[in-house]
Amino acid sequence: MHKTIMAKMVLWLVFCLPLLANAHQTNTPELKKSTQGPNLASVNAAVALAGSNDLVFGKNSDRSVPIASITKVMTALVVLESGAPLNEWLVFRKRHTPAAANAYSRIRIGSKMRRADVLRIALMSSENFAAYTLARSHPGGFDAFIDAMNARAKTLGMVGTRFVDPTGLSAENVSTAGDLVRLVNAAAEYPEIREYSTTGYFRGHFRNPRYSLSFGNTNALVHRNSWGVGLSKTGYLSEAGRCLVMISEMNGKQVVTVLLDSLGTRSPMGDAGRIKRWLDTGDQGQVAKAARQYAQEKNAAYNAVVHSTTAALK
Structure with missing residues (x-):
């Protein structure tokens, strides 16, 4: 089950060996603390x-793992910190390099x-x-934009993070759940990111x-007032599974x-609900058998590669 996903996972794990070796040596107390928290379908998480x-x-x-379109939070941060005018008209030009995954868009090439x-x-x-067009229109150009993404990650102390594209279509964009807490907090300082990421519907001209x-x-949670979502981003690739970062109101706090x-389309929303109940009542909750099996398989694949990498470095 999930053999194709497992094969792809091994490929990106091999690519990320330096990050994995570093991550394997840190944060042991935190892993112990996680056993007392909520039961989650997501393989990796931070609150x-x-x-x-x-x-x-x-x-x-x-753990340094693929983050799919969560990447776009860093893309937004670099755009706003570049000082490029928000009212400037950008041209959607044909990609100068092939996308790493399906990049279908309804937007017409040449439009503004x-x-x-x-x-x-x-x-x-x-x-x-x-996201590609934002990077392509960066004052220093596309490659400079990617450099700026990685430089910003470094200043934020995101030691388990690396970016190779601005969209998240590449599984080589990796980060850790802990690193992404730092990114979300930095992004939340910009009202534009809070507003744009939580817009329910938009008619683009x-x-x-x-x-x-x-x-x-x-x-879907941005449409529910009871969640008070103040920043949001989802992501999905077969290598990354279903991903979600957000700031929301839980137990009277942001x-x-x-x-x-995680495996299922709605699993991140379910996990968010379990975290919310855990913070409120201490109830750890339960996850479906299929989700538990998926997590076991991903953990086993990850641990096997980390073990062989650690052995090779000795």
Whole structure:
């Protein structure tokens, strides 16, 4: 079961050997703490109070794993910190390099949209062509944008993180749940990221030629007032599983939740609910058998590669 996913996982694990070797030596106390927390379908997770990088709960939170479109949170941070004008019209040009995965888009090549709206649809609807265009339109160019992503990760202390593209279509974009808490806290300082990432629906207007497209948020929880979602980003690749980062209201507090690699489409939402109940009542909750089996398989594959890597380094 899941043999194709396991094979792909081994490939990216081999690519990330330096990060894995470093991660394997850290955070042992946190793994012990995770056994007292909620039961989650996600293989890797982290929970912290908004504004703090200290974890309230962690599950494999030091593992460097593919993060899919969670990448776009860093893309947004680099865009805003570049100082590029948000009202500038950007051109959606044909990709200069092939996408690492399916990059289908409804946006027409050659059309234009304001940078602010390009950023909005990249965040709330996870539009990959939009994220690519933001990087391509960076004042220093595409390669400089990727360098800026990695440089910003370094300044944030994201030691288990590496980026190779701005969309998350590449499984070589890796991070840890703990690192992503740092990223979410940094991104939350920008009202544009909070607003754009939690926009429920948006009608985007293009020109050259003139047309419009409707976009919806990929996180169903932003439509529920009871969650008070203040920042949100979802992600999915076969190598990364279902992923979610967000800031939401839990037990009267603003909480950062990072959920990486679960099996089902709605598993991250279910995990968020279990975390919310755990913070409120201490109830650890339960997950489905299929989700537990998926996590066991991913853990086994990860541990096998880390073991062989550690042995090779001795």
